[in-house]
Amino acid sequence: MTTKTLQDLYIHSLSDIYSAEKQMTKSLPKMARASTNPGLRSAFEAHLEETQGQIGRIDQVVEAGGIKLKRIKCVAMEGLIEEGLEQIDEIEKGPVLDTALIAAAQKVEHYEIAAYGSLIALAKQLGETDAVKLLGDTLKEEKATDEKLSLLAEEKQAAEALGK
Amino acid sequence: MTTKTLQDLYIHSLSDIYSAEKQMTKSLPKMARASTNPGLRSAFEAHLEETQGQIGRIDQVVEAGGIKLKRIKCVAMEGLIEEGLEQIDEIEKGPVLDTALIAAAQKVEHYEIAAYGSLIALAKQLGETDAVKLLGDTLKEEKATDEKLSLLAEEKQAAEALGK
Numbered sequence: 001m002t003t004k005t006l007q008d009l010y011i012h013s014l015s016d017i018y019s020a021e022k023q024m025t026k027s028l029p030k031m032a033r034a035s036t037n038p039g040l041r042s043a044f045e046a047h048l049e050e051t052q053g054q055i056g057r058i059d060q061v062v063e064a065g066g067i068k069l070k071r072i073k074c075v076a077m078e079g080l081i082e083e084g085l086e087q088i089d090e091i092e093k094g095p096v097l098d099t100a101l102i103a104a105a106q107k108v109e110h111y112e113i114a115a116y117g118s119l120i121a122l123a124k125q126l127g128e129t130d131a132v133k134l135l136g137d138t139l140k141e142e143k144a145t146d147e148k149l150s151l152l153a154e155e156k157q158a159a160e161a162l163g164k
Numbered sequence: 165m166t167t168k169t170l171q172d173l174y175i176h177s178l179s180d181i182y183s184a185e186k187q188m189t190k191s192l193p194k195m196a197r198a199s200t201n202p203g204l205r206s207a208f209e210a211h212l213e214e215t216q217g218q219i220g221r222i223d224q225v226v227e228a229g230g231i232k233l234k235r236i237k238c239v240a241m242e243g244l245i246e247e248g249l250e251q252i253d254e255i256e257k258g259p260v261l262d263t264a265l266i267a268a269a270q271k272v273e274h275y276e277i278a279a280y281g282s283l284i285a286l287a288k289q290l291g292e293t294d295a296v297k298l299l300g301d302t303l304k305e306e307k308a309t310d311e312k313l314s315l316l317a318e319e320k321q322a323a324e325a326l327g328k
Contacts, residue, residue, distance in 0.1 A: 003255045009264055016247075076271060079243025083180075091167045100173055103282035107240060110274035117314070118267035125321050150281070157289050 010122045014058060015070040017115045020077035021055050024048075024108065027081045031105065034088045037098045039152055044105070047145050054141065057134045064130055080108050095160060102153045109146040116142060174286045178222060179234040181279045184241035185219050188212075188272065191245045195269065198252045201262045203316055208269070211309050218305065221298045228294055244272050259324060266317045273310040280306060 003009055025048060032044035062069055084104030091097040116139040123131040167173055189212060196208035226233055248268030255261040280303040287295040 003251070003260065003264070006260055006263065009255070009260055013267065074247075076240070076243040076247045079240040080275075083238075083240045087167070091173070096167065096170055096173055099170065099286070100167070103177065103278070106282060107275055107278040110278040111244075111271055114267070114271040114274040114310075118270060118317075121317050121321070122263070125324075146278075153282075153285050157285070160289075 006122060006125060010119070010126055010128075011067055012070060012072075013115070013119050013122060014061065014067065015072050016074045017112070017119065018055070018058050018069055019072055019074040020112065020115065021051055021058065023074065023077050023081055024051050025055070027085065030085065030088065031101055034093065035098055035101055036094050037152070037156060039155070040098055040102065043145070043148055043152060047105075050141050050145070054138045057138055061128075061131045061134055065128060076111060077108070080104070080111055084108070095156065098156065099153065102149050102156075106146055106149050109142050109149065112142045113139065113146065170286060170289060174283070174290055174292075175231055176234060176236075177279070177283050177286060178225065178231065179236050180238045181276070181283065182219070182222050182233055183236055183238040184276065184279065185215055185222070187238065187241050187245055188215050189219070191249065194249065194252065195265055198257060199262055199265055200258050201316070201320060203319070204262055204266065207309070207312055207316060211269075214305055214309070218302045221302055225292075225295045225298055229292060240275060241272070244268070244275055248272070259320065262320065263317065266313050266320075270310055270313050273306050273313065276306045277303065277310065 003012055028044050028048040028051065032041050032048070035041040035044060061067070084101065084107075087097065087100040087104060091100055116135050120132055120135050120139060123135060167176055192208050192212040192215065196205050196212070199205040199208060225231070248265065248271075251261065251264040251268060255264055280299055284296055284299050284303065287299060
C-alpha cells in the first residue's frame with residue numbers, strides 16, 4: 001500500500017500523466033507522418049509542440065510543490081497508442097487511415113481530458129492553487145485539440161461527399 | 165491490409181467497442197465491491213446494468229446491418245481497466261480509493277465517449293441511420309455517467325471538507 005493519502009494519489013496521478021505525455025511525444029510524429037490530409041498532419045505537428053509545453057507545466061507543478069514523481073509507465077496510454085499504431089500497419093495511407101487516426105487521437109485526447117479533470121479536482125482539494133491554474137491551461141488545450149479533430153473529421157466527410 | 169474501406173473501419177470500430185463493453189461488464193462489479201461510498205457503489209451497479217443494454221444495442225446494429233463482428237480484444241480498454249484494478253490492490257478501501265476509482269471510471273467513460281462519437285460519425289457517413297440513433301442513445305448515457313461521477317467527486321469533497 002504505497003498510496004495512502006490524497007497527496008499520494010495526487011503524486012501518482014501526476015506521474016501517470018507525465019508518462020502519458022512523454023509517450024505521446026514519441027507517437028505524434030508517427031501519426032503525423034502517416035496522415036495524408038495536410039490539415040490533420042499539421043494538427044498532429046501542432047499538438048506535438050503543445051505536448052512539450054504541457055510536460056513543461058507538469059515540471060513546474062512538480063518543482064513548485066517539491067514533489068518527486070514516481071517512475072511509472074501509464075499502461076492505459078500504452079494501450080491507446082498501441083491501438084493507434086496498429087491502424088497505421090493495417091490500413092493503407094489515405095482517407096480511411098486518416099479517419100482512423102482522427103478517431104485514435106480523439107481517444108487519446110479524451111483520456112487526457114479525464115486525467116487532467118481528476119488531477120485538477122485533487123489539486124483543488126489539496127489547496128494547490130498554482131497547479132490548478134497550470135493544469136487548467138493544459139485541460140483547455142486538450143479540449144481545443146479534441147474539437148479541432150472533430151472539425152477535421154466533419155470537413156473530411158463533407159469534402160468526400162462532394163467527391164473531392 | 166484487412167481494413168480498406170470506411171465500412172471495414174466501421175466494423176473494426178464496432179468490434180472494438182463491443183470488446184470494450186464486454187470487458188467493462190467484468191470489471192464494474194469489482195469496482196462496485198471496492199467502493200466505500202454508497203452513491204459510488206450504486207453508480208457502478210447502475211452502470212453495469214446500462215452496459216448490458218449498450219451491448220444489446222450493438223447486437224441490434226450488427227443484426228440490422230448484417231455485420232459479422234471481428235473477434236478482437238480492445239487493448240486500450242484492457243490498459244484502462246488494468247490501471248483501475250491496480251488502484252484497488254494498492255490503496256486501502258476508503259475515501260482515497262473511492263477518489264481513485266472515480267478517476268479511473270471517468271477515464272473509461274471518456275474512452276467510450278470518444279469511441280461512440282467516432283462510430284456515429286462513421287455511421288452517418290455510411291448512411292446507417294438506425295445505427296446513428298442507437299449509438300447516439302448510448303453516447304448520451306456515457307456522457308450522463310461521466311457527469312454523475314463528476315458530481316459524486318464534488319459531493320465527496322464537500323463532505324470531507326466538512327469533516328463528515
